[in-house]
Structures are given as C-alpha cells and as structure tokens.
Amino acid sequence: MQNSQTIIHSPAGIRLHGLGAWKWMIADLWRYRELLERMIHRELAVRYRQSLLGYVWALILPLVSVSIFAFLAHSRILNIGATSLPYVLFALSNLCLWHLFSGILVASANSLSSAEPMIRRTGFPREILVLAAISRPIMELLIRLPLLILLFAGYGILPPLAALCLPVLLLPLVALGTGLGLILAATNLAIRDISQALTVFLSFAMFLAPVVYPIPVNPYMWLVYLNPVTPFLEMLQDMLSTGMIEEPGHYIAACLFSFSVLLVAWRWFHLVIHRIIPLA
Amino acid sequence: MMITVSARDVCKRYCAVSKRSLRYVLADLACETLGLKQPELRLRKDEFWALSHLDFQLHPGECVALMGGNGSGKSTLLKLLAGVMMPDIGRIELAGHAAGLIEVAAGFHPLLTGRENVYLLGAILGMRQKEIRARFDEIVAFSGVEQFLDMPVKHYSSGMNVRLGIAITVLSHVDILLVDEVLSVSDTLFRRQCIEALKQRANEGATIVLTSHHFEDINTLCQRAIVLHKGIKIHDGDIAQARRLLPTTELSQDKKKP
Numbered sequence: 043m044q045n046s047q048t049i050i051h052s053p054a055g056i057r058l059h060g061l062g063a064w065k066w067m068i069a070d071l072w073r074y075r076e077l078l079e080r081m082i083h084r085e086l087a088v089r090y091r092q093s094l095l096g097y098v099w100a101l102i103l104p105l106v107s108v109s110i111f112a113f114l115a116h117s118r119i120l121n122i123g124a125t126s127l128p129y130v131l132f133a134l135s136n137l138c139l140w141h142l143f144s145g146i147l148v149a150s151a152n153s154l155s156s157a158e159p160m161i162r163r164t165g166f167p168r169e170i171l172v173l174a175a176i177s178r179p180i181m182e183l184l185i186r187l188p189l190l191i192l193l194f195a196g197y198g199i200l201p202p203l204a205a206l207c208l209p210v211l212l213l214p215l216v217a218l219g220t221g222l223g224l225i226l227a228a229t230n231l232a233i234r235d236i237s238q239a240l241t242v243f244l245s246f247a248m249f250l251a252p253v254v255y256p257i258p259v260n261p262y263m264w265l266v267y268l269n270p271v272t273p274f275l276e277m278l279q280d281m282l283s284t285g286m287i288e289e290p291g292h293y294i295a296a297c298l299f300s301f302s303v304l305l306v307a308w309r310w311f312h313l314v315i316h317r318i319i320p321l322a
Numbered sequence: 323m324m325i326t327v328s329a330r331d332v333c334k335r336y337c338a339v340s341k342r343s344l345r346y347v348l349a350d351l352a353c354e355t356l357g358l359k360q361p362e363l364r365l366r367k368d369e370f371w372a373l374s375h376l377d378f379q380l381h382p383g384e385c386v387a388l389m390g391g392n393g394s395g396k397s398t399l400l401k402l403l404a405g406v407m408m409p410d411i412g413r414i415e416l417a418g419h420a421a422g423l424i425e426v427a428a429g430f431h432p433l434l435t436g437r438e439n440v441y442l443l444g445a446i447l448g449m450r451q452k453e454i455r456a457r458f459d460e461i462v463a464f465s466g467v468e469q470f471l472d473m474p475v476k477h478y479s480s481g482m483n484v485r486l487g488i489a490i491t492v493l494s495h496v497d498i499l500l501v502d503e504v505l506s507v508s509d510t511l512f513r514r515q516c517i518e519a520l521k522q523r524a525n526e527g528a529t530i531v532l533t534s535h536h537f538e539d540i541n542t543l544c545q546r547a548i549v550l551h552k553g554i555k556i557h558d559g560d561i562a563q564a565r566r567l568l569p570t571t572e573l574s575q576d577k578k579k580p
Contacts, residue, residue, distance in 0.1 A: 049420070051405055052413030077445035084442060088433040091474070160429055164421065164446050165405025232347060314351050316408040320336070321347055 064305065067312055070167050077166055081174035086181055100182035101189055104137045111254045122255050126283040128197050131190075136253045138186045139212070139278050143219050143271050144244045145179025150223025151240050154231045158322050161231075168315050169308065172227045176220055202285030211281065211293075214300040215274045221304035224311040232318045251275060270299060324417070326498055326529045327380035327403065331412035334373040334398055334553075335365060342368050363411055372398045373553045376412070380498075385520070385530040387540040389564055390550035396533045399550070400500045403531065418497025419448045422531075430483065432476035436467055439475050440490055447494045457493050464519070465489035466512075485512060492519045499523060501532040517543050537565060 071078070090096030111133050114120040125132040153175035154161060154168060161168060194201060230236035251269040252258075257276065258266065266272045273289075273296035280287050287293050337343030346366060352358075365371070373395045380386055388396045401407050403420045429443040440461060444454035454461075462468055465486040467478070475483060491499070501520070517539055524530050524543075534540055540547065540561060547564035549557035557564050 049405070049416040049418070050413060051402060051408055051416070053408055053410060074445075074448070076451050077448075079451075080442045080445040084431055084434060084438075087438070088431060091433045160446070161406070163401075163404070163406060164429060166446055166448070232344065232351075310355060313354050317347055317350050317354065320407055321344060 063309060063312070067167075067169075067308065071169060074166050074170055078170050078173060081170055082177040085174045085177050089178065097182075097185050100185040104134060104141060104186055105189070107137055107254075108134045120255075123258075125256050126279055127199065131193060131197060131199065131282075132256075132279065133254050134190060134193060135278060135282055136275055138183060138190060139215070139275060140248055140251065140253045140271065141186075142179055142183045142212070143215055143274075144248070145182060146176045146216065146219030146223055147226060147240060147244065148237070149175040149178050150220065151226035151230045151237045153223075154227045155234065155237070155322070158231075161319060162322055168227075168319075169224065169311065172220070172224055175227075176216070176223060179219075180216070201282045204285035205281050208278070208281055211277060212274070214297040215271070217304040218270060218296075218300035221300070221307035224304075224307045228311050228315055228318055232321050270296060323381055325379050326382050326384075326417045327378075327420070327531075328415045329376055329378050329402075329412070330414075332373055332376040332399075332402065332409045332414060333363070333371060333411040334395075334402060334407070334409050335363070335369050336372045336398075337366075337369045339368045371553045373402070373409070373550075376553075376555055378548060378555065378558060380529050380531070382527045382529055383524050384546065385524050385532065385544040387544040387547040387561065387564070388531055388533045388550065389540075389547050389568060391568070393552075394550040395553040396550060397502065398553075400502055400531065400533065403498065404500055416498060420498035420500060421447045421494070421496045422491055422498075422500030422502070430475050430487065433474050435473060436471045436475055436478070436486055440486070443487065443490045444494060447491060447496055449494050449496075453495055461486075461489045461493050464493060464515070481509075488512075488516055492516055492523065496528065498529045498531070501530065501534075503533060503535070513539065 093099075095102075108130060111120075112130050115122045115129050115133075122129065127135070150172045153171045157171050161171070226236055226240060247269055248254075250266065251271050252266050252275050256279075257263060257272075273292040276289060277287050277293045337346055346369070376399070388399065390396050398407075400422070402409055402414055403416070404422065405420065429446045430439045431442065434442065440458065441451065441454055445451070462471060465482075465488070467482050467486050470478060470482065475486070478486070491501075499520070513536075520530055520532075520543060530543070532540065532544060544561060546559060547557065547561045548555060549564045549567050551567075557567050
C-alpha cells in the first residue's frame with residue numbers, strides 16, 4: 043500500500059471536524075495539487091486551440107468598452123466628473139479590475155456544471171475545478187497588463203513605484219471572487235438558472251460601482267458602497283495616481299470581508315457539495 | 323488479515339422524480355447550512371433505497387465481482403467507493419485511494435492531445451506526474467494508440483478513446499481499482515489483455531472491484547462475488563452460486579459475446 047492514509051466516506055465525517063475542518067480541506071487540496079496544475083493547464087490550453095485570435099480576445103473586450111465610454115465622456119453625452127488620471131487610463135484600469143472580478147464569478151459559476159460527466163464519475167475535491175477555472179480571468183488580466191502599461195506610456199504618465207504592490211493588494215479581491223464563485227458553482231450545479239442570472243446581474247452591478255465614473259458626491263455616495271468591489275477600485279486609482287491609499291479604512295474592511303467570505307464559502311461548499319452531486 | 327475496504331451499514335436513497343429531488347436537495351442544503359439535525363432518515367414521497375444496510379469488507383489482492391440486474395445498485399456502490407457521493411447512513415472506510423473506470427473517458431478533454439489527456443486522467447486518478455512519466459511508455463504501448471498521441475482525442479475513434487482510458491486506469495497505482503462495464507465495450511483481445519493486467523495488479527496487492535456481464539471475465543479474474551438485488555446484498559461468496567441467483571435475462575447477455 044503506497045497510501046497508508048485512511049479515507050472515510052460518511053455523512054458524519056464531514057461535519058465532525060469543527061475548526062480543524064479547514065486544515066483538513068487544505069490537506070485534501072494539497073494531496074491533489076498536481077491535478078490542480080493539470081487542470082489549470084487544461085483550462086488555459088483549450089482556450090486558444092481552435093480559435094484564430096485566441097488570447098487577443100482578452101484585449102478586445104476592454105478596448106471596445108473603453109472606446110465607447112471615452113467617446114461618451116469626450117462628447118459630453120455623459121457628464122463624468124473629474125478623475126485623477128486621464129479618463130481613458132482611469133476607465134481602462136478600472137475595467138481591467140472589474141473584468142478580473144466578474145470573470146472569476148462567471149468562470150467559477152460554470153466550472154462544475156460544464157464538467158458534469160467528470161464529477162459524476164470521479165471523486166477528487168471539487169474545489170479544484172473552481173480554482174482551475176479562475177486561472178483564466180487571471181491570465182486575461184496578465185494579457186491586458188501590457189496594454190495598460192503601453193497606454194500609460196502613451197500619456198507620458200509614470201505611476202508611483204508603490205503601484206508595484208498592486209498584485210498583492212488585489213489578492214483579497216481574488217479571494218472574494220473565489221468565495222462567491224464557490225457558492226455560485228455549487229448552486230449552479232443544482233439550479234442552472236444561476237449562471238443566466240449572474241450575467242444579467244453583473245452587467246447591472248458594474249454600473250453600481252465606480253468603474254467608468256468616479257465616486258459620486260453625497261447624497262449618492264452610499265450607493266456605490268453596496269458593491270464590495272468599490273473599495274478595491276478606490277484603492278486602484280489611489281495607487282496609480284498618488285501611491286497612497288487615501289481611505290485605508292475602506293480597504294481594510296474590504297479585505298476582512300473578502301477573506302471571511304472565502305473561508306465561510308469554502309466550508310459551506312465542502313458541507314453541501316456531496317448532496318448536490320447526485321443531481322448533476 | 324488487512325482490510326482495504328470496509329463498508330458498514332451503508333444506505334443511499336434516491337428520488338425518482340427529478341423536480342422533487344431538487345426540492346429535497348434544497349431542503350437538505352438548508353438543514354446542512356443552518357446546522358440543523360437531519361431528521362431520522364426515512365423515505366420521503368417518490369424516494370427509494372438504492373442501497374440499504376450494506377456490509378462487507380475487502381482485502382488487499384482480492385478481486386471481487388459485483389453482480390446484479392440493472393438498477394440493483396452496482397453503480398451506486400462504485401460511486402460511493404470512488405467518493406463521488408456520500409452514503410446517507412453508514413460509513414465506508416478505505417485504506418488508500420479508490421478510483422477507476424466508471425466510464426473511462428469522462429476525464430478526457432476533446433481538444434487536448436492523447437499525451438496531455440494521459441497526464442490529466444492520471445492526475446484525476448491520484449497519480450503523481452512523476453509516476454505517470456515513469457509508466458507513460460507502458461500505458462501507450464498497452465493502449466496501442468502510439469501514432470495518434472499528439473492528436474486531439476476528439477479525432478480518436480470511440481474504441482481508441484476507451485483503450486487509452488482503460489490503459490491509464492489499469493496501469494495506475496490506484497490501491498482500490500473500480501472497474502465498471504467498460505471492459506465489455508472493447509474487443510475480445512484487448513479485454514483479455516486487460517484481465518491479465520488486472521490480475522497482475524491484484525498480485526501486487528491492489529483490491530479490484532469489477533462489474534461485468536461477462537461471466538468468462540468474472541470467472542478468470544474473481545474469487546468472490548457480491549450479488550445485489552434492489553439495493554440489498556443477497557449473496558457474498560462463491561461465484562458459481564452467485565450466477566444461479568441472477569435472473570435469466572442477465573445470463574442471455576453472456577451468450578452474445580463478440
């Protein structure tokens with residue numbers, strides 16, 4: 043026996059662990075880390091096979107939306123207030139962040155339902171499929187990065203050195219997306235309406251966050267804070283213009299919220315997924 | 323004697339009506355989420371026991387045939403062993419990793435090449451990439467798809483797909499190997515090759531659980547049979563005796579061998 047570990051399948055087993063549950067879940071994931079690697083490879087590889095433009099599509103989406111909003115702002119059809127950066131840079135950097143978040147939600151919501159034949163027959167930890175799915179929006183962000191840098195250079199603007207911290211500062215946003223994604227993935231496996239509803243909801247939610255417009259002044263300010271992504275957008279603009287987070291309270295609260303969502307969602311996912319799978 | 327699989331009082335219920343099963347699942351989810359105690363497990367409307375009060379133990383090196391008519395609970399049991407689902411009552415303990423051929427090509431991605439899919443399916447079966455690399459040539463030779471390794475598997479014939487999937491699984495290091503009907507879809511020669519490989523895996527100490535309609539396969543490979551009928555174990559032991567317990571419709575399948 044090369045694997046001396048005892049594996050137990052029992053309804054009581056998944057509930058018994060209490061706080062140690064996370065340790066157990068992490069150990070489970072660690073055991074399958076090579077599968078995660080393979081799944082990420084699969085996710086990224088199949089994207090460009092049988093596609094002429096492949097990853098170029100990742101650039102087309104933000105470019106088209108930025109052009110539209112830049113035109114609307116420039117022509118004064120939309121009256122957008124003053125932004126700290128030139129509007130094109132402001133909107134494009136925000137859109138990159140927003141598409142990272144919405145991309146994570148969409149990809150993870152469909153991750154389990156699209157792998158239905160596989161999950162009905164094999165028993166690896168299902169989180170792996172969700173985690174592999176979010177590699178794609180992250181990859182897309184990396185592809186958009188050179189475009190963003192090019193545009194900053196075009197405008198002759200050098201963001202402060204502190205902007206190099208952004209990858210770390212965005213981790214909580216990825217955690218938030220993954221947490222919500224785990225919930226969406228599990229529920230979408232049972233009720234397929236979820237991914238449909240998500241698309242509708244996300245197009246609406248984008249305008250509830252200061253993505254293509256700056257944070258409005260009172261009395262409407264509270265509205266944008268309904269969107270948990272707003273503090274990250276604030277932080278992004280601050281980091282790109284001054285290099286200092288002006289409202290650290292907002293950002294810290296958003297971080298705490300994000301990581302709590304991830305921890306609770308992951309645990310919930312573990313508790314319920316085995317009940318949903320027979321439906322798949 | 324060492325035990326690799328131990329099933330104790332395993333029950334699994336299913337709902338026959340899909341709309342209602344969705345409602346039941348949502349109710350169960352609510353209970354689970356709120357931490358409510360599940361009510362004493364009873365059958366609700368339109369539910370039935372796919373498996374009920376199943377007890378058995380399997381040992382290293384043992385080959386067990388799982389027999390029974392359609393809907394007797396064989397596939398459900400394999401899925402419980404593989405960890406696809408959880409039993410509603412009771413527990414299953416496994417000393418090692420259980421995985422197998424519950425419809426092989428399920429893990430394949432059509433756009434990936436045969437080579438990439440070998441690594442993917444190997445990882446799904448719980449193998450380390452190193453182990454797969456070490457056995458790669460053996461797997462390819464076994465499957466007989468050498469020339470097509472770098473072609474996307476969507477261009478494979480269904481036979482090639484199955485052969486590659488079987489080759490990976492049979493040659494994997496899985497401790498508890500679950501073999502569903504798949505063997506019956508391949509040709510006689512390849513089937514014999516598989517039986518030989520499975521025999522060798524058993525000699526190395528793996529436990530093999532096999533469901534097949536071919537008594538010939540069962541006879542050459544297994545020493546023991548578990549017969550299920552409507553989710554209840556009605557026999558555990560001698561194969562010849564198990565054969566007599568099965569309805570004649572099952573036997574007729576035996577005659578139309580390729």
